[in-house]
Amino acid sequence: MIAFTAAEIAEITHGRLAADPGLTPGSVVTDSREATAGSLYVAKPGEAADGHDFVAAAFERGAVLALVQRDVADAAGHAFPAVVVEDSVLAMGALAAEAVRRIRARRAAAGQAFTVIGITGSAGKTTTKDLLAGILAGHGETVAPQGSYNGEVGVPLTVFKAGFDTRYLVIEMGATGVGHINYLADMVRPEIGVVLGVGTAHAGEFGGVENIARAKGELVEALPADGTAVLNLDDARVAAMAARTKATVLGFSAGPARDGEQAVVRAEGVELNAAGNPEFDLILPGGSARHHVSAKLIGEHHVGNLLAAAGAAHAAGISGEQIAASLSTQTAASRWRMERTERPDGVTIINDAYNANPESMRAALRTLADLGRGRRTWAVLGAMLELGEDSIREHTAVGTQVVRLNISRLLVIGREARALYVSAVNEGSWGDECLFAETIDEAYAILRSELAPGDLVLFKSSNSIGLRHLGDRIALPETTTEGSPLP
Template sequence: MIALTAAEIAEITNGRLAAEPGTTPGSVVTDSREATAGSLYVAKPGETADGHDFVGAAFERGAVLALVEHDVADDAGRNYPAVVVEDAVLALGALAAEAVRRIRARREAGGARLTVIGITGSAGKTTTKDLLAGILGAGGGTDGSAEGRSEGKTVAPQGSYNGEVGVPLTVFKAGYDTRYLVIEMGATGVGHIRYLADMVRPDIGVVLGVGSAHAGEFGGVENIAIAKGELVEALGAGGTAVLNLDDPRVAAMADRTAATVLGYTSLPARDGRPDRVGGECVRADGVELNTGGHPEFELLLPGGTDPYHVESRLIGAHHVGNLLAAAAAAHAAGIPGAQIAAALSAQAAASRWRMERTERADGVTIINDAYNANPESMRAALRTLADLGRGRRTWAVLGAMLELGPDSIREHMAVGTQVVRLNISRLVVVGREARSLFVSAVNEGSWGDECVFAETADEAYELLQAQLAPGDLVLFKSSNSIGLRHLGDRIAWPPQATGTAAEGSAL
């Protein structure tokens, strides 16, 4: 974190300095348990707890300043050193915006650059972010400066820090030596991405897709398209908009940006999709899955260079789009093609519960893709299960896809139908929110013990423990709050396997 004095923090946030700290904060936390010596603790109100109740705990752990919405006193009646603001979350965003401004200005004054890359989309944000950070972390861009040609520090979010709190926390990890700042941007309504983009001022904006995730919150898919397009609207004429040309709603965003458009597609050149946006294109030619379910293809970059072979360690054909998006963003940042392809081929999944594969000692294979789910990612995961499961007994353990609005029942029924048509051997549906998925599978012709409904994860666990056999391949998939990722972990590492040869790898 760049140094900001308490007085500067008060000025930037239009706050009131309640009590002066003895030292300048060196880090920012929003959880009092994460406070360390020199922290600025942000006391934000939450759904179940108020951060103001933990100001004292933060100071006990070493915090030197708090960002609060009202004065907080210790047991002796003395106010803790704090800046009092109207809205702690908005104040956090203001501090992040100032941090980006200062880093950019300092680096430009020294003849260097800060490149900010924003990534949004209904699915694939975290995987693409991880891939891109891996490419950029292997070396700097070719901006003509000595610093640009050398290794540059890359800062990217931990996990899925992509909202109004997570984005600032990512920014505060950056310093004056940061060359690339990768920002994942999520939203649950129109205007959210605009707010984040105004905060970090991206140079490159990547839009992966417009799906039906959160359609209920947004009020429909068209509103999702409006919201995702806010990222490219925020780009200046000197920026680059990286657009998924295989998604018509994303391709149409070319008309909403002043930036240069760089498309990406896995479709053959004869489809003419790059012509639709009038820009250059990154392509995947000859896509195929190897025996491990990993996509391989020839990467074609603008400029007429020879193709680069990519052999990914990710699982599933649906990751081709994420690989291309990361490649396109890296190309826009000036990274050489050979470096892009080598980094893409070297990386496994960096974040948990994204097609995370575990081989149990007894020969059962677990694929835990239950970090999140929407109709598009659910269909992709099931196709991967079917592809990998040829000659094996396959299990789909599925929970609800949340926030789909009025389309929820229809979308769950479509998934149940797909499970049967893909000839998945066994279906276990967990939780009442997903019961329509179970009903549709039964109606499609899944009978007897081929399709089972479990009210709870514990019930599903007992069933799986009793019936899984060597050679079985099991997929876990649900929305995050349903929690099937934890059920997947319980099955991947059962009690009797503790300390034995159950081996997990995120692929």
């Protein structure tokens, strides 16, 4: 972490200093339980809890300074050392922006390169981030987000992990509205920007798919003229973003070559092996060499993520041989993304329930059908949230797809997803082929009693539905996995 004194923090955030000016925290946390000796604790208001209520707990664990929106005192009435600001989240962003500026300036003065890479898209951000970080880690100190830290809090926390030795800073950028990515890009000022796709995730919050495209394109608009925009040419809305950037455009595509296309990262000869892992020849601009990739990820839909990571690494100067070698060795680095578990009794679990939108749901179901030939397949599905007025239509489409893919059993959980169940019944799935459970506990009981050796089970839902924890319970029924309480 770049060290700031309390006085510098107050100056950068335009805050009021109520602490020793020379006090210098060594880490930044937003959860009091993560505070350690020397931490800066950021107290931010939340929907369920107010971080100001946990300032004392943070200091008990070793915090030495708080970033707060109001003075907080201990039981004796003594104010905790703090910098008081108008908005603690915006203050975090200001500190992160200054940290990036200092790293860039110090490394430039020493003749050392520093590259910031931003990644956005409606699906695949975390997988692509993990793949890219895996490639870059072999070529210099690389900092990337923990899990899906991709918002106005997560991005600064990622930045605070970087220091003057950092060569690559990979930033995942999420948004729930127009202007959010512009804010994040202005904070970190990326040289390379990757846009994966414009789907219908959060369509309700954005007010439509066109607004999603507008928001995702803010990343390429923020790139400098000597930067590179890595764009998914298989998504028309993303391909159109080429007109919105002054940076060099590097496309990627899993489809056939198109006449006149230049600077395209391409996958040729895509096949799935017996384990459901994609294999293909990676073709990079500027050369005729083919670099074979034999990925360890599950599902053909990951080809786009693999190509996106390859494109960003190519833009960062990594050779094709090194890119392909890394992509062929990496497994899923973040949990609940097509996470495969083989139970001793022969049941296979694929837990892809970290999140869900119509695009990722369809991709996961196709993978289930491909892998399940000759086996009994289960689709255990919950709601896709934040779809707005499209929710019923999109859930209906998924239910229809389940039947048309000939998936053996469908178990739908929760009233938010009932349209999915109804559409499957109407499409021709009935009796014990299609089941509905009101709660996760009901679903657990059904699966515990009905799963048989050889079954292949997919879990998929939006994060807050909690099916990832159900998947953990079914995958390891005799153990309790860390962080996996059922809601």
